Amino acid sequence: xxxxQQGFAWIFDPVRWSGPGDIPSRILEQLGYTFGAVxxxxxxxxxxxxxxxxxxxxxxVAVALSGGLRALPSLGLLIIFALAIGIGFKxxxxxxxILAIPPVLSGAYAGVEAVDKRTVDAAxxxxxxxxxxxxxxxxxxxxxxxxxxxxxxxxxxxxxxxxAYFASGGALGVFINDGLVTxxxxxxLGASILVTAxxxxxxGIFALLQRLIVPRGVTAGQIAEVRSRPTRxxxxxxxxxxxxx
Amino acid sequence: xxEFTAVTKQFSDGTVAVDEFSLVIxxxxxxxxxxxxxxxxxxxxRMINRMVEKTSGEIEIDGESIYKLNPVKLRRSIGYVMxxxxxxxxxxxxxxxxxxxxxxxxxxxxxxxxxxxLLDTVGLDRALADRYPSQLSxxxxxxxxxxxxxxxxxxxxxxxxxxxxxxxxxxAELQQELVRIQRDLGKTIVFVTHDIDEAFLLGDQVVLxxxxxxxxxxxxxxxILSKPANDFVATFIGADRGRRALKVEVVxxxxxxxxxxxRPTGVxxx
Numbered sequence: 001x002x003x004x005q006q007g008f009a010w011i012f013d014p015v016r017w018s019g020p021g022d023i024p025s026r027i028l029e030q031l032g033y034t035f036g037a038v039x040x041x042x043x044x045x046x047x048x049x050x051x052x053x054x055x056x057x058x059x060x061v062a063v064a065l066s067g068g069l070r071a072l073p074s075l076g077l078l079i080i081f082a083l084a085i086g087i088g089f090k091x092x093x094x095x096x097x098i099l100a101i102p103p104v105l106s107g108a109y110a111g112v113e114a115v116d117k118r119t120v121d122a123a124x125x126x127x128x129x130x131x132x133x134x135x136x137x138x139x140x141x142x143x144x145x146x147x148x149x150x151x152x153x154x155x156x157x158x159x160x161x162x163x164a165y166f167a168s169g170g171a172l173g174v175f176i177n178d179g180l181v182t183x184x185x186x187x188x189l190g191a192s193i194l195v196t197a198x199x200x201x202x203x204g205i206f207a208l209l210q211r212l213i214v215p216r217g218v219t220a221g222q223i224a225e226v227r228s229r230p231t232r233x234x235x236x237x238x239x240x241x242x243x244x245x
Numbered sequence: 246x247x248e249f250t251a252v253t254k255q256f257s258d259g260t261v262a263v264d265e266f267s268l269v270i271x272x273x274x275x276x277x278x279x280x281x282x283x284x285x286x287x288x289x290x291r292m293i294n295r296m297v298e299k300t301s302g303e304i305e306i307d308g309e310s311i312y313k314l315n316p317v318k319l320r321r322s323i324g325y326v327m328x329x330x331x332x333x334x335x336x337x338x339x340x341x342x343x344x345x346x347x348x349x350x351x352x353x354x355x356x357x358x359x360x361x362x363l364l365d366t367v368g369l370d371r372a373l374a375d376r377y378p379s380q381l382s383x384x385x386x387x388x389x390x391x392x393x394x395x396x397x398x399x400x401x402x403x404x405x406x407x408x409x410x411x412x413x414x415x416x417a418e419l420q421q422e423l424v425r426i427q428r429d430l431g432k433t434i435v436f437v438t439h440d441i442d443e444a445f446l447l448g449d450q451v452v453l454x455x456x457x458x459x460x461x462x463x464x465x466x467x468x469i470l471s472k473p474a475n476d477f478v479a480t481f482i483g484a485d486r487g488r489r490a491l492k493v494e495v496v497x498x499x500x501x502x503x504x505x506x507x508r509p510t511g512v513x514x515x
Contacts, residue, residue: 217379
């Protein structure tokens with residue numbers, strides 16, 4: 001318990017809240033990597049995922065690709081990029097983009113695939129163009145899973161962004177490394193708490209966002225179903241329901 | 246008028262759903278395609294709005310080949326009602342009904358007004374307009390589906406077993422409603438079902454299909470009942486089981502119609 005208190009004491013020491021390399025600027029760097037990498041990953045993976053989900057083509061390739069990318073060790077990737085393009089923020093950003101692509105990609109195609117095929121068929125039979133089927137039906141109905149993919153990507157990157165210091169890329173990993181090197185365990189612990197808190201806050205925000213993005217009609221149905229279906233089936237009695245009256 | 250000429254559909258797995266099918270579907274009447282599963286009736290229906298593409302043959306609407314038209318434009322000019330209503334779950338009832346007019350560029354307020362009027366046509370309370378499909382009963386959803394099919398005021402309405410998934414009481418209600426709507430609007434309706442009683446009830450022309458879209462018999466319900474073309478037709482319409490062989494017996498001075506087992510089905514009015 002003492003350790004934890006000292007960790008918090010390290011965080012709340014006013015010295016760390018101003019000047020170059022202070023906690024706010026490190027947090028901003030951490031968030032910058034997170035949102036930057038996920039934004040780039042989303043720009044690549046969401047159109048690709050929507051295309052795969054809509055056409056049903058290339059699904060096997062996407063599964064294999066995202067599985068393969070997931071297996072890559074982030075640290076190894078980071079070092080390779082740092083050696084290739086030099087230290088700074090670019091190498092870690094690139095590594096984190098690759099880390100974020102698999103969850104975003106699978107969220108996007110799973111979201112579109114999960115939409116009831118009969119609904120899609122009806123939309124097409126009404127005379128929607130393929131683009132309208134995608135934007136007016138598949139994306140709104142698949143949105144919860146698409147956002148879940150982004151959420152998962154953000155969570156992975158915000159935790160992994162601590163590795164950026166390996167390429168002199170800043171972020172909260174700097175404190176962790178300093179703590180390790182100087183055997184300042186308060187600093188080590190304090191920085192770890194910060195990373196954890198950051199991840200939890202983002203997770204909370206996105207969990208909320210994911211709930212908000214579920215189309216109204218879909219939730220309305222779920223609630224109606226809970227109300228209209230008794231847990232034990234009742235014997236049918238009385239007169240039939242007057243349809244539409 | 247819709248005309249099929251030697252239309253064949255072979256699916257990519259090799260099954261021939263429809264083989265050299267020819268039929269004329271007259272305008273402003275209800276034509277019912279009836280058959281068991283595998284008879285190709287839904288495939289035929291979906292070929293009219295090009296949801297299924299032909300392998301060979303020709304389909305014309307009012308003398309014009311549908312293959313010269315853009316499929317999207319073609320579909321917007323044809324109403325389509327499917328079994329499970331196919332409503333968009335994330336849109337309110339009124340927006341679902343207005344789907345096609347909105348796609349055609351009708352102003353939102355106008356489309357909404359027209360959609361509300363259509364709810365009256367199909368016998369739905371306007372109070373349901375702002376509900377979501379999942380908040381309606383199956384029968385109500387089906388009515389919304391019919392309203393949506395009618396929204397762009399198409400000449401042709403395709404109905405793919407629209408009343409197949411609702412209970413018998415609601416089905417009977419919806420069938421009567423459709424008879425009434427058709428009397429008022431006079432659309433060219435192509436209706437697919439596996440229920441021969443529904444076919445006889447709704448169809449001006451009934452087309453009985455065997456496997457592979459072969460026409461076993463086509464004609465008015467009276468023609469088919471009075472002269473089944475073969476054993477398949479007789480079995481399908483229930484003539485061989487005596488279901489259609491009704492007799493008149495005099496009970497209490499009135500003519501009571503009974504079936505082959507002597508069970509009464511109604512009273513003859515003179």
